[in-house]
Each structure stands twice: as structure tokens, then as C-alpha cells.
Amino acid sequence: MNFLVKWKQRLEERKLWEVFIYLFFGVLTTIVNIAVHFTCLDVFGWHYMVATVVSWVVSILFAFVTNKRWVFHSKTETSIEWVMEFSKFVFYRLLSLVMDMGSMYVLIELIHTGDIVAKIFTQVLVVVANYVFSKFLIFTRK
Template identity: 50%
Template sequence: MKSYHQFKNYLEAKRLWEVFVYLFFGGLATVVNIVTFALAYQIFHFNWPISNAISWICSVLFAFVTNKLWVFQSKTAGFKALTWEFSKFLFARIFSFGMDMACMYLFIDMLHTGNLVAKLITQVVVVVVNYIFSKVFIFKKVEVIEEEKTNSSPR
């Protein structure tokens, strides 16, 4: 446990902890994506677009929870704020899903690359784009500035 804290403190000092945690959970989301794609495609014999859509849904749900709780440690006040945050997350992920589908089409149908090789390549692009969207637009840290209360009476 001591090594973990040293490692974390080192990365925090270099301002890399958030990136490390994002890549860790992004890696897990990628595993979820690839495993569900392989299951849908190879076990259930769905075509690659349907398999890709199923894997996308699973990985988006996984990624939202992990990004919110552990990567960006986002706090929302109430269901409405949570819904807004999830909506922004979903919109960004729909955009990256379009990129994912376009890359898959390019690699599989145009370049005749194997399905899983294409999936691995596209996931690198998707992870980078998703980090930028999450960091800049979705899980922005909001600073709360409290006004100083003075003991002087109003004029």
C-alpha cells in the first residue's frame, strides 16, 4: 500500500494522476468494448455493425460510472444535474461512436483488416477523443467561491 501512495503522490505532483486513472479505466472500458464485440460477433453471430453498437452501449455505461466516480470525481446536486451530465456524456460518446463506426468501416470493409484488429486500432483513437471531451466539456471542475462575510453593518 505504501508503494501505491508513493506512486500516486508522484503522479499527482506531476499532474498526471487523472490521466493515469483515465487510461486505467479507459483500458477497462476498452476491454468491455472488445469482449462484448467479440461475444456478439463470434458467439451470437451478429454482423459487425450490430456487434459494434452493442459493445458501444456496454462500454459507454461502464465509462460513465467510472469517469464520474473515480476519474474526474464529479459531484452533481440532484437528479436534474446528473441527467444533464449524462446527456453531455452521451452526446460526446455518440460523436465518438460515429468516428468508431467510420474507422471500423474503413478498416474492415475498405482495407479488409480483421474485425478485432480494426477494433483495437479504433479504440486508441476513441479513447483519446473521449478523454478530451470528458475533460473539457463534461466533467469540468466547478470552483465554488464563497463570499467573505464581514462584521460591518450595511451602509
């Protein structure tokens, strides 16, 4: 346990802890997204675009909670502030959904890659974009 505490302190000293914890929760969010996506495809037999939307909704709810609480430690004092923050979060996640769906379309329909390759590629793209959105446009400290 002592090793983990020292490791965290080193990352904090180098200003890398936030990036690390964001990536940790980003990986978890990606796992949630992919698990829901392929459950929709394989269990329910839905079209990949429908599966992409459903997996997006579930994963952004997970991401909002983890980003707000454990990554950016955002505190909202009023319900209006919370609604504004959540609205910005949803808006920028909608933007990344467009990136996700556009990339899925190009990779599957035009380039003819497999579902798994396309989904993994798009999730890396989305995680990077979402960090930038969250850090600089959503969870800004006053």
C-alpha cells in the same frame, strides 16, 4: 503497498494522476467493449456493425460510472444536473461512436484489415477523443 502510495503521490505532484486513472479505466472500458463486441460476433453471430453498437452501449454505461466517480470525481447536486451531465456524456459518446463505426467500416470494408486489428485501432482513437470530451466538455468543475 507503500510503493503504490508513493507512486500515486508522485503522479499527483506531476499532475498525471488523472490521466493515469483515466487511462486505467479507459483500458478497462476497452476490454469491456472488445469482450462484448466479440461475444456478439462469435457467440451470437451478429454483423460487426450491430456488435459495435451493442458493445458501445455497454461500454459507455461502464465508462460513465467510472469517469464520474473515480476519474473526475464529479458531484451533481440535483437530478437535473445529473441528467444534463449524462446527456452530454451520451452525446459525446455518440460522436465517438460515429468515429468508431466509420473507422471500423474503412478498416474492414475498404482496407480489408482483420476484425481484431480494426477494433484495437478504433478503440485507441476513441479513448483519446473521449478523454478530451470528458475533461473539457462533460465533467467540468464549476
